[in-house]
Amino acid sequence: MLIVNLNYWHIECHSTREIEREETHLCIWFPAYCFLRRPNALFDFLSNLAELKLRFYIEEDNTLEKSREMEAKVAQSLQFSTWNDLEKKRKPNGSLHFSLRSREQNRLQILIPSHLQPTGTATWHKPEALQVSCSYRNFPGSVLESGSFPATFDEAMILKNKAEDLEPYLNGRCIFLVGMMGSGKTTVGRILSDALSYSFFDSDALIEQAVGGTSVAEIFKLYGEGLFRDNETEVLRKLSTMHRLVVSTGGGAVIRPINWKYMRKGISVWLDVPLEALARRIADVGTESRPLLHQEPGDAYAKAFKRLSSLWEERSEAYANASARVSLENIAAKLGTSDVCNVTPTVIAIEALQQIESFLKN
Numbered sequence: 001m002l003i004v005n006l007n008y009w010h011i012e013c014h015s016t017r018e019i020e021r022e023e024t025h026l027c028i029w030f031p032a033y034c035f036l037r038r039p040n041a042l043f044d045f046l047s048n049l050a051e052l053k054l055r056f057y058i059e060e061d062n063t064l065e066k067s068r069e070m071e072a073k074v075a076q077s078l079q080f081s082t083w084n085d086l087e088k089k090r091k092p093n094g095s096l097h098f099s100l101r102s103r104e105q106n107r108l109q110i111l112i113p114s115h116l117q118p119t120g121t122a123t124w125h126k127p128e129a130l131q132v133s134c135s136y137r138n139f140p141g142s143v144l145e146s147g148s149f150p151a152t153f154d155e156a157m158i159l160k161n162k163a164e165d166l167e168p169y170l171n172g173r174c175i176f177l178v179g180m181m182g183s184g185k186t187t188v189g190r191i192l193s194d195a196l197s198y199s200f201f202d203s204d205a206l207i208e209q210a211v212g213g214t215s216v217a218e219i220f221k222l223y224g225e226g227l228f229r230d231n232e233t234e235v236l237r238k239l240s241t242m243h244r245l246v247v248s249t250g251g252g253a254v255i256r257p258i259n260w261k262y263m264r265k266g267i268s269v270w271l272d273v274p275l276e277a278l279a280r281r282i283a284d285v286g287t288e289s290r291p292l293l294h295q296e297p298g299d300a301y302a303k304a305f306k307r308l309s310s311l312w313e314e315r316s317e318a319y320a321n322a323s324a325r326v327s328l329e330n331i332a333a334k335l336g337t338s339d340v341c342n343v344t345p346t347v348i349a350i351e352a353l354q355q356i357e358s359f360l361k362n
């Protein structure tokens with residue numbers, strides 16, 4: 001018996017041996033309201049099956065009320081237009097058949113008829129291949145890990161639930177993360193985008209693309225900061241016309257008022273991290289990719305700290321324009337620690353959603 005815990009509810013599956021012996025279907029039960037509220041959770045589960053190289057599709061079933069609505073929701077959450085697309089993208093090599101059927105009014109059943117497996121689908125017959133265990137492996141890896149920051153199962157669940165609660169209030173609006181260099185905009189942004197089923201964009205990466213694949217450091221060196229800033233504004237203008245994006249902006253995006261005009265089309269979130277922590281993080285990875293920090297003499301920490309301090313003097317007021325502020329010091333205090341290094345990106349993402357919620361509800 002395999003039990004998969006997906007966001008507070010359980011899916012129970014017969015073992016493959018049992019399926020073979022009894023020639024039954026693999027039955028997965030979802031309380032209907034969970035299914036409707038949490039299409040992403042179904043997707044996560046299906047992704048696990050897809051990773052096991054099992055092919056699946058959802059059969060149209062006209063007797064099932066809401067099936068079309070659910071399919072649309074799931075497809076939307078996947079950002080694929082159809083299940084056919086999903087199949088093509090995953091290039092699976094097994095063949096299993098999922099169909100949705102109603103059994104009771106308040107329940108849904110997903111059936112995987114074992115007779116639909118073609119001969120030679122060895123993956124399906126290996127019991128160990130179905131080890132979808134009760135751990136954070138049930139969630140997409142990118143939600144759970146950012147660099148070397150694994151999220152605990154609890155953190156990942158809280159994040160996912162919070163994101164689902166917030167979704168109707170967000171109504172597809174983009175989220176622009178602002179903050180000093182090294183504040184975690186990229187790291188936290190990826191986690192947020194996964195949780196919200198949004199797309200993620202790093203504005204620095206888009207500028208690099210716009211300038212023919214030239215790195216930020218090279219753009220500064222060859223063309224000067226002015227050209228970089230013009231491209232930054234253009235990138236933000238374009239992104240502000242879109243929906244369902246999390247954007248990691250460059251640390252200096254806040255200095256031009258025109259950029260705020262674009263970011264106000266969505267919700268801006270300031271990741272407020274103490275300078276010492278920023279300097280430590282940047283010293284750890286080096287200042288080469290951050291041209292504004294690279295000119296100072298001294299060791300990596302000292303030069304990062306010195307330059308960050310002067311940039312902070314210039315920019316602190318501008319960051320405060322953001323719709324929501326996520327203070328690492330405040331989170332650390334809530335967690336009962338004085339060290340902001342103990343605050344993981346997933347916890348920061350949760351706090352970001354909380355602050356966005358307060359902004360939207362006030």
Ligand SMILES: Nc1ncnc2c1ncn2[C@@H]1O[C@H](COP(=O)(O)OP(=O)(O)O)[C@@H](O)[C@H]1O
Pocket residue numbers: 147179180181182183184185186187188248281282285341343344345348
């Ligand atoms: N919460 C955190 N705790 C410790 N290190 C972090 C945290 N968030 C990000 N980092 C690290 O700090 C560095 C800068 O993060 P990054 O997301 O690139 O920041 P930004 O996009 O704001 O410049 C990276 O090496 C990243 O791994």
Ligand SMILES: O=C(O)C1=C[C@@H](OP(=O)(O)O)[C@@H](O)[C@H](O)C1
Pocket residue numbers: 179180181182185204216249250251252253289290291292
């Ligand atoms: O603070 C800044 O002015 C900058 C921050 C960088 O982005 P990150 O904040 O992602 O490091 C990058 O846009 C450029 O080096 C300038």
